[in-house]
Amino acid sequence: MSKKNKFLLLNQADDVVVALEQLIGGAPLVNGVTVSGLIPAGHKAAIRPIAQGQAVRRYGQIIGFASKPIAAGQHVHTHNIAIGEFDKDYRFSQDYIAQDKASPQATFQGIVRANGQVATRNYIGILTSVNCSATVARAIADYFRRDIHPEILTPYPNIDGVVALTHGAGCAVDPGGEGLAVLQRTLAGYARHPNFASLLIIGLGCETNQISTLVKTQNLIQDERLHTFNIQDTGGTTKTIAKGIQIIKEMLEPANQVSRVPVPASHIKVGLQCGGSDGYSGITANPVLGAAVDLLVRHGGTAILSETPEIYGAEHLLTCRAVSPQVGQKLVDQIAWWKDYCERNHAALDNNPSAGNKAGGLTTVLEKSLGGVAKAGTTGLMEVYEYAEPVAQSGLVFMNTPGYDPISATGQVAGGANLICFTTGRGSAYGCAPSPSLKLATNTALWNRQQDDMDMNCGSVIDDGVGIEQLGRELFQMILDCASGVRSRSEIHGYGQNEFVPWQLSVIT
Known part of the structure; x- marks a missing residue:
């Protein structure tokens, strides 16, 4: 492909070409068709007449149906094409081909965790069970920001950072419903992610998404890598932030003890x-x-x-x-x-x-x-x-x-x-x-x-x-x-x- 062509025909079955730069009226397209009006770069021009209701193809596939007659050379866009239903041939597995593996296999410099998982980054994470604990989580993470307190993480060059991942959910939902189950599955996936050396999960205490339930239903293990607590149990915002900072400080040295191989x-x-x-x-x-x-x-x-x-x-x-x-x-x-x-x-x-x-x-x-x-x-x-x-x-x-x-x-x-x-x-x-x-x-x-x-x-x-x-x-x-x-x-x-x-x-x- 080259811009010297000014347009691109992706498939011989297509009804349109894609403009590689702005096309002006009278510019040649294909088979004697010329541009009518202006066609912006990235947009489509018809290369043959398209009747109202007729399927319009790009990539050799249907992208919509003409909502009005389209003349050859005209701009094809939302003003004259609309979506519509049509039968698709799913041809289940008919084109499947088993993939040959490359030899030798490519490698990268990864961080191998104790459980055999391989990480591409080495963070300490703070997750929240509910929106109500987002502010304290952010405050704890901000204490370790390199642009605010660079001296704190300087002795730990193998740690990519301390990040707080907060959200706006966790309460006022059906405790047995699909929504809470998806949230808990998501939080658990992050808690187990190899790119986290260690984690802290903070809750408020009275939310629907109880940390104890999250840990139990998702088979999480609370150990030196995963710590949890609630604001209400800790005694409020100030004490929670101080406790969180102290726990993260204790995580720094073990998290730094990694190397890429x-x-x-x-x-x-x-x-x-x-x-x-x-x-x-x-x-x-x-x-x-x-x-x-x-x-x-x-x-x-x-x-x-x-x-x-x-x-x-x-x-x-x-x-x-x-x-x-x-x-x-x-x-x-x-x-x-x-x-x-x-x-x-x-x-x-x-x-x-x-x-x-x-x-x-x-x-x-x-x-x-x-x-x-x-x-x-x-x-x-x-x-x-x-x-x-x-x-x-x-x-x-x-x-x-x-x-x-x-x-x-x-x-x-x-x-x-x-x-x-x-x-x-x-x-x-x-x-x-x-x-x-x-x-x-x-x-x-x-x-x-x-x-x-x-x-x-x-x-x-x-x-x-x-x-x-x-x-x-x-x-x-x-x-x-x-x-x-x-x-x-x-x-x-x-x-x-x-x-x-x-x-x-x-x-x-």
Whole structure:
């Protein structure tokens, strides 16, 4: 691909081309078709007449239906295309191919825990059972901030930091309901995460999400690595903060006693995210990430695709390469759950794309989903998980999450993701703790504008004709380097504590 063409035809079956720069009226397209009006960069132009009600294709797949007649050369976007229902051929497992493993296997410099888990970072964490204990948790973590009290952590260079991950839930919910169960599963996933050397969980004392119940139902072990207490038992805010600071101080020396050693890349679990997507996402950054995912899977690692509403309409591209029909059906069942979830809440799955997505050239959720699935590469779909469920299967897997990035990534990290790869076309300042996040720009204009937040420019696929496979290899090496301790841009800026957002499913009473 090269910008010298000014537009891109992705598949011979497509009804549209994608503008690689702003196209003006009269500019040539294909087969004698010329542009009518102005077509912004990243947006679509029709290359043949499309009748009202006719399916419109990009990637060789249906992205919507013409809501009015579209002439060849016209801008194709929200004003003349709409979503619609159509039959999909799931072809369960028909394209599944067992993945050959790479030899020799790639390695990275990881931290091996006593239980055999491998970490990519070494944090001390503070979790809260309820929103009411968020303020004290933040106050304790602030005491150890390097930008406020650098002298405290200076003697402990192997500790990446002390972070408080707070949330707005934990009370006024059904104690036996799904919402509380999901919150407890999420908190437990973080409590067990290898990127935490040790943890402190703080509650208020009277909340629905009792710490004692959390520990019991999630089989957590309270020892020198995990401490818990409540504000009401401790005697109020001042005493709680002082107690928390003292407990963290006692954790510092043991947490610092780690070293990085070569470990197989099979210990890497990458959560796949895209946010602020644009018309280039499915052309550059997402396929580049997919190429890196293929390499990671070949080396025994795990990639977690998520954001169920943002694979809606493209799920058939995953079911056909599921390891078994049963795994493929699990994915279809998740789509059905979301349709029911939206219906009973008077919402719709096609409330996507966002305003920013549309400004960047995406028209329907179907188009967004087809580009988003490219993050998953080409290997078999090995398993489908519920939100925040521990991910035990290696290879490409799927986790049911909303499309909202902080909630989605929180579930992935709870499931064991020790690194996040995040593609963006409009721009993102996202970061994640305790797992580092690499952000990939879909276009060079974004890279030039917001390079301070980006780790890789995938716009070179279009601007310079760099091959997707080549950039995929470079990204795979970047993943290994980041897992070995090289800090991402979001880590350098201190992102991560505010992006912990567990999925709230319960009715709040």
